Each structure stands twice: as structure tokens, then as C-alpha cells.
Amino acid sequence: MNWPSWLPIRQDLRSLSPYGAPQVPAQAFLNTNENPYSPSAKLQIAITTAVSEISSQLNRYPDRDAERLRSKLAAYINDSNSTRFTHNNLWVANGSNEVIQSIFLAFGHGKALGFSPSYSMHSLIARVSNTVWIDGNRNSDFSLNVAEAISQIEINKPTLTFITTPNNPTGGAVAIVDIAKIADAVKAVSGLLIIDEAYAEFSEQTSAVTLIPDCPHVVVIRTMSKAFAFAGARVGYLVADHKVIDAMLIVRLPYHLSSITQAVAEVALDFKEELLAGVDAIIESRNKMITALTGLGLTTIDSDANFILFAGFAQDATQLWSDLLKKGVLIRDVGVSGYLRVTIGNEAENDLFISALKELI
């Protein structure tokens, strides 16, 4: 970026660019890992009713600590993991990106470690919050090298270590036994292990929330943006020891989560069976998509998420990305050389993607 000399922007921000995928017109939006299924008519009515009920009280501030919503999120986590968390183990904010930012505000001193390629917002928020970011590597097949990760933790003694599982943009999950080993290493250096489980509902792996009762150094980030098909509402949360939540209360802005957001998130949780049924459909489409891609002679990275990283095309990734866009299909160039990432869409979107790809490679 070119900053004018009169603008007293921080020196360490001068070289950064804003995060974001291109928002351009297309027929198939397969670029940001959104859920392709819009809320059902029944859910839309329930949301509208909840917003209408809250509208008469919009002169009042919301519940500052979103306690009812946090209790509902705790119940959702407990249901699927046989855990016994309460609202004191949950923190909720405007998308999990805000949760990540709060983590850095509270704990972002010293160093933070992650393993690339992974979710680039972790390192970007680290830099914005003035925390040294260390980029650890993965194996060449993008799986996490557990021994290497542990040795990086021992050497660097990071305050924060990030693991995204299933990983974005590569799709693979880390086994819970490996997460437990890494958690031990993090505990030994008195850090926190932040497990970003944005895609957990698409995976069979045991959630790292099960480690929290025995290891308070583990913090799990979740979102309603993907499996819950609720990206537009902006609801993300974390599950952690209650002392971590106490730290979140220090750094959060007062009334950060609007009454409207709290109300509609509660409605979405009431519809969890219906919403999570969409997850099964997406997993089925993911498997079909892998068959279609390999049928075209492409290679895919095993995915536990709602997207696939693929390679094996002759042209440059950037070239294929823009050729697909010309045919109405928007996917993601994630900056991994030779690879592109496609989000699983609805049937029509997936078909359009595969037929466009067939003509291009």
C-alpha cells in the first residue's frame, strides 16, 4: 500500500494489505467455504419473528455477556462431545475472527506459532496486534508433522500455538492423539494451544474440546459460518477453561454482540438438526466432487472439510482461476503454487464447476 506521509499509521502496518477474496459477480460462488444452502422457509420465519420481537427493545443495550446464547452453545457442544461445559466455558463474538482478535488482545505477547499453509488470518491478526509470528512448516502432503511441531514449540516457546483442523486451505484433519501430544508440549512452555475447528462438523475426528477438562491450555475456536450456514449473521465462539473466558471479558468491547445477532443465533441453534442435515449432503457432494476431479486426471488432497484443494492442471493456478471465472465459476487461488481450492456448492454449482473445468484442462 502507498500511505501518504501525513498519515501517522503504525510503521509495522505499512507493508500489509487487507485480507479478502475477490467479491465479483459469478454464477457459482465456490470461493469462501460458505454453506450453499440458504435458510429454510421455516427458519426464515423463525428468524424474522425473533428480530421482530427484539425490535421493540432496540433502545436498550444487549445482554453484555450474551449468557443465554453462551449456555445454548455450551449445550450444543456438550450434546456432540459428551462434555459438561457451561456458559462459563464459552465466549461468543461477531465471527470467529473477532474471537481470534480477542485472543491476541489478551495473550498476544511474545511469539505466536502456526503451520503453513493454513488460515492466513491467524498470522495477519498476530501482525496487526504486534505479536511476532513464526511460520512453521508442514509435510509436503500438507499433513502436520507432529514431531516437528513439538520441536518448534520447544525451541520458540510461543505464547500462542495455532492448529487449524480440518486445516484451511488444505482440508486434512489432525488426529486427537496428536493434538494431545502437542498440547503437552504447549503446557510445558506455559502457552496456549489454539485449535481452530471452523470445519469440525464436516469431520469424523474427535473434537479438541474433549481435552479441555484435563488441559486448560487448550482453547477451541468454532464458528456458525460454515456448518450452520450462518456466515452472514457473524457468530463465532470459543470453548475453553473459565479462566480464559475471564480474560476475554477484559478485552471485549462492551455490548460487542448486538441483540439481533444474539437472538438470531439462538434461533439457528434451535434449528440445529435441520441445519446440520445439510452437512451430510455436503459431505456426499464432496465425495462426488473428488471422484469427478480425479476422473479428470487431477489430484486432490484428502478433505475433512467443505472444500477441496486440487492440483495437476497444466496452466498456472492464477490463469485457471481467471479462466474459470470467465465461465461464471468463482473459486479460490489460495497462494499455494500449483493448487486451487474449490468450496463444495449445491448440485448445480458443482456441475457447472466440473463442466467448466473439463473444457479448460
Ligand SMILES: *Cc1c(COP(=O)(O)O)cnc(C)c1O
Ligand atoms: C471460515 C473460517 C473461519 C471463520 O470465520 P468467521 O469469522 O467465524 O466467519 C475461522 N477459521 C477458519 C480456519 C476458517 O476457514
